[in-house]
Amino acid sequence: MNTPKAANFIKNIIEQDLEQNKNQGKIHTRFPPEPNGYLHLGHVKSICLNFGMAEEFNGKCNLRFDDTNPEKENEEYMRAIKEDVQWLGFEWESLHHASDYFQTLIDYAYQLIDKGLAYVDSQSAEDIRLNRGTLTQAGQNSPYRNRSPEENRDLFTRMIAGEFADGTHVLRAKIDMSSPNINLRDPTLYRIRHKAHFHAGEHWKVYPMYDYTHCLSDMLEGITHSLCTLEFENHRPLYDWFLNVLDTPCHPQQIEFAPLNLEYTVLSKRRLIQLVNEGHVNGWDDPRLPTIAGMRRRGIPPSALRNFCQKIGISKADGTIEMSYFENVLRDELNQHAPRRMAVLNPIKVTLRTLEENHEQWLELPNHPQNDSLGNRQVPFSNTLYIEADDYSDNPPKKWKRLAKGESVRLRGAYVITCEEVRYDEQGNVCELICRHDPETLGKNPQGYKANGVIHWVSAPHALNAQIRHYDRLFKEPNPLAADHFLDTLNPNSLTIIEGAKVEPACQGEVGNVYQFERQGYYAIDPDSNSDTLVFNQTVSLRDSWQN
Known part of the structure; x- marks a missing residue:
């Protein structure tokens, strides 16, 4: 770069x-x-x-x-x-x-x-x-x-x-x-x-x-x-x-x-010690903190931090860097090097009636669409999948580009599927979609074929359990230290934990590995991961989420 x-x-x-x-x-x-x-x-x-x-x-x-x-x-x-x-x-x-x-x-x-x-x-x-x-x-x-x-x-x-x-x-x-x-x-x-x-x-x-x-x-x-x-x-x-x-x-x-100042956080060692000692964060390596240990655990690569410092330069003029600028530097770096993976954060079951119950197929997908040096990975495909609940709608709006009853959508790197039946639980929530796949559409769109966009998925029998930790700004105000009591500006929603997510097998790796989850963002494997559940920290979203 x-x-x-x-x-x-x-x-x-x-x-x-x-x-x-x-x-x-x-x-x-x-x-x-x-x-x-x-x-x-x-x-x-x-x-x-x-x-x-x-x-x-x-x-x-x-x-x-x-x-x-x-x-x-x-x-x-x-x-x-x-x-x-x-x-x-x-x-x-x-x-x-x-x-x-x-x-x-x-x-x-x-x-x-x-x-x-x-x-x-x-x-x-x-x-x-x-x-x-x-x-x-x-x-x-x-x-x-x-x-x-x-x-x-x-x-x-x-x-x-x-x-x-x-x-x-x-x-x-x-x-x-x-x-x-x-x-x-x-x-x-x-x-x-x-x-x-x-x-x-x-x-x-x-x-x-x-x-x-x-x-x-x-x-x-x-x-x-x-x-x-x-x-x-x-x-x-x-x-x-x-x-x-x-x-x-x-x-x-x-x-x-001039020192470095960043919005929505504090870069005062005394204040950071207070946040840690009083239990407002979970230790010095809490990913919400601007500590190097916290940023490392969050999945921010050292090259991104070096590039950031080079871009902001060295001057005598004091100022504050916008969070959006900092995060855009991270995205530029991660977009070039982070392998792609599929993860479903809020799963809904999809059953393909056109495939046998024990069907197992392995698809070869690129780890990165523009970086051939990262090679390919094997992704399992079966007759039972998970997709995001938000990728289906009973009442789709105009120009809906995802799945609906009677509509078709392409699964990333796989087939076009069509929803034929919707099943609901006792509370009236969608619990399963019965679909058919078109075997002629693997990796291609036959002439005249129309699908409502592309969605990601995970094979249910092969899926790994995951906990996803999403991070928002640590403080509600751009300059917390300008407040009478900076702790009053702490954001109570700075950490949101999602349980029950499903990820593809290739998401396994060493602690600190960073992946781009398709259509979701960038995530790093946390040390809290164990044999039952992988834990991922969100490094940064795919798009700028700091602009009002």
């Missing part, structure tokens, strides 16, 4: 840097997730950008876990992140943890203290917050701001040794409490946490803050281009300040780009 290339201002910057032999002509990026949740669609954009730029310019890209918060991070999240990056088709140059740099970061903190650029503040967290000021009001200096380097060294050493309780002291940078950029108002560098770290163990009693860790980790890894979303734009002066005042061998360049 030739995907048109959208604008990418970061690529332009890198090309100019290479022309000027900046960084000795090297390109080294990194993807630095915090292991405090599963990755989502917003991270896919960052992954594709960081790894993509490294690939395009023959550079390197690291995977680094910014694991500075022992209270929210764990091994499960770290494993999931690695799996997601590799599933998307990328491989890191080297794997790092910010926690591996803890001692080096402490050494740099001592350097700040010795330069008179950091101090131990003994105010309460509330007093620090109040004295920080506002966007319109300057902050106030801490009463501990003028402690001597010797006193600060002693207190910081004792903090590291674990002598003080949580919240007793913090180490702060000494910059400018009157700066219009609040991030420069003596930001906290270290806080005391008597808690074991999932990767670094139980040794550490102080933990560094993200802003301090991030720039130094980039520097230590020799990163040339530190690519971040726009939320870090106001943090860039602090990023540069640390690297300017410390004795460091290089100075990575931070560049910000």
Whole structure:
């Protein structure tokens, strides 16, 4: 698939840097997730950008876990992140943890203290917050701001040794409490946490803050281009300040780009954690979630996500992508590669009186009408079939293209059949259609023959039981976070389960396989499948269902 290339201002910057032999002509990026949740669609954009730029310019890209918060991070999240990056088709140059740099970061903190650029503040967290000021009001200096380097060294050493309780002291940078950029108002560098770290163990009693860790980790890894979303734009002066005042061998360049926003969902890790922990969805891999795990379980291929990110491009302009656009990208991808299958979601029985009761015939049908490389499959045909209940009508409207009493219709890849009798159950519902088939119409229409369209079907004796899970938008509003309470906008009908569906035998396969069910949509085999019932998640409908 030739995907048109959208604008990418970061690529332009890198090309100019290479022309000027900046960084000795090297390109080294990194993807630095915090292991405090599963990755989502917003991270896919960052992954594709960081790894993509490294690939395009023959550079390197690291995977680094910014694991500075022992209270929210764990091994499960770290494993999931690695799996997601590799599933998307990328491989890191080297794997790092910010926690591996803890001692080096402490050494740099001592350097700040010795330069008179950091101090131990003994105010309460509330007093620090109040004295920080506002966007319109300057902050106030801490009463501990003028402690001597010797006193600060002693207190910081004792903090590291674990002598003080949580919240007793913090180490702060000494910059400018009157700066219009609040991030420069003596930001906290270290806080005391008597808690074991999932990767670094139980040794550490102080933990560094993200802003301090991030720039130094980039520097230590020799990163040339530190690519971040726009939320870090106001943090860039602090990023540069640390690297300017410390004795460091290089100075990575931070560049910000617009994050990805998608209608009818949330791409906030904090909100996703809330949805999972409060049971509004069924875990991190719920197919309704925009997590990579959820999208993988839903059957969205990694190539579609990469194509999507390439099409939307990289810019500074913040915006929201329409769900219809995202789904059309999925359809374009799946339409080319997904094998075709027949599945009847709401079955009604059809008996062909013109065939013997034990009739069994195997028809060879293409797996894809335009992709010969996918080959053919064998589809069983018998005298008892299932068709969709909606494909029959007692009172057909004008131009009805399906089955009715006395009317004919073609079965996909098989014969033309004609309905001769309709049987009803005790409630008056149609329960069986008695039809005849025309043996001269297998795969062809004899001259002068007229049939009311084409419908799909499944041989009843060979049919496999299936549960079908249909997904609608997770939220009722395009921008859930604009509501006073975003949970109030949850769509109670975001998941609909259909029991008793019937599918052809060729629908069996590995978990994650995606098929186009004829006239229905695209569906992926779910891990909940068992020997009695196949479970399918709807990946996307055949047509755009998001337009009003």
